[in-house]
Amino acid sequence: MSAVLTIQSRSHPYTVETFDSLGEALAATPAAAAGTLCLADRAVHAHYHVDFERCLPPERILLVEASEEAKSFEAMAPVFTWLLRRGFKRDGCLLVVGGGVLQDIGCFAASVLMRGVRWELLPTTLLAQCDSCIGSKSSLNLQLFKNQIGTFYPPHRVLLAHGVLRTLPWDEIRSGLGEVIKLHLLAGEQPFAELMDSLAALPGDDSMLPRWVLSSLRIKQTYIEPDEFDRGIRNLLNYGHTFGHAYESATHYEIPHGIAVTLGMLTATWVSVRLGLVDASHYAAMKDRLRPWHEPYGSRLKSVELSAVLDAIKLDKKATRSALHCILTRGIGRMEKISVDLESQLRPALGELIAREI
Ligand SMILES: NC(=O)c1ccc[n+]([C@@H]2O[C@H](COP(=O)([O-])OP(=O)(O)OC[C@H]3O[C@@H](n4cnc5c(N)ncnc54)[C@H](O)[C@@H]3O)[C@@H](O)[C@H]2O)c1
Incomplete structure (x- = not known):
């Protein structure tokens, strides 16, 4: 692991760190801590479930389909309900693993839940790694109106795993x-x-x-x-x-x-x-x-x-x-x-x- 960038933001500075594999990146997060919950792209989880299983129990992972419907304002209520029912607290950490869709969902959730909680992002698409992982934005759809609802709230850490791109179509x-x-x-x-x-x-x-x-x-x-x-x-x-x-x-x-x-x-x-x-x-x-x-x-x-x-x-x-x-x-x-x-x-x-x- 090495921190290759530090980004300044009005909320808090954050680092971008690089890893060879998703397993190594997950192991560097607070995944093992009881207060950590994870939102993961269902397809990514299917490819890398062994890495997830090593780091956190399945009941602390919510699998989400990476679709435009999933990143709609309407689809956020079940995500908040899951986090709260699982006992998410202000001092917890939200791990977000996936591409831009999961990032938009995770960023929005982290920015408004309890008026802002810690979140760490493991981007798994090239687009999320090279672009969207920095810049603080969340964007949700509302019916036909794409990306019209959002917040500025950067992750507290970005963990880039180069190897995860090998399964990307x-x-x-x-x-x-x-x-x-x-x-x-x-x-x-x-x-x-x-x-x-x-x-x-x-x-x-x-x-x-x-x-x-x-x-x-x-x-x-x-x-x-x-x-x-x-x-x-x-x-x-x-x-x-x-x-x-x-x-x-x-x-x-x-x-x-x-x-x-x-x-x-x-x-x-x-x-x-x-x-x-x-x-x-x-x-x-x-x-x-x-x-x-x-x-x-x-x-x-x-x-x-x-x-x-x-x-x-x-x-x-x-x-x-x-x-x-x-x-x-x-x-x-x-x-x-x-x-x-x-x-x-x-x-x-x-x-x-x-x-x-x-
Ligand atoms: N908030 C921002 O700053 C920002 C910036 C740009 C784009 N976006 C949003 O991001 C979304 C697009 O995100 P994206 O292009 O990263 O893709 P995505 O999140 O839509 O994922 C694309 C596909 O790749 C799959 N996938 C993801 N990682 C994989 C991996 N490592 N191996 C195999 N399959 C994998 C997903 O399941 C999905 O089927 C759009 O909704 C766009 O509006 C947000």
């Missing part, structure tokens, strides 16, 4: 890479070029992943520490997300989150070309570079209704009645928040993109 690896790519695009030409060259060895050789997980977290740290509550520079981390969320919603979540972000970044680049912010050659280059990381989902967008995408965009937190404040680009490392008119600018640009450009 390939599309979930590509999903995490969407966020890795986004962070390195924000960081500039050289980090992006080095990343893309290195990723060429995938899927055969994944030994580079720990390096890029850490590099991603270091980039993200520079945005979240000065702007934890997302009022300024942190907004840039939304690059690709407004359009990505709309694609997820318009396809009924068939597209893994980070792959939708990759498609969202291409969309933001295309809209930037249409607004004259960047040359069309930049879009052409990005289209080639990003294709391996989103196909065949990109092609499937051709059958999506433009109106469904626009309706989803209108539900975005950053949309007013007639305009959308989204992150566009003037080139690699040059992202900006720009207001786009929904009818006169976005509708024609998206129509063209979905029909023939993506």
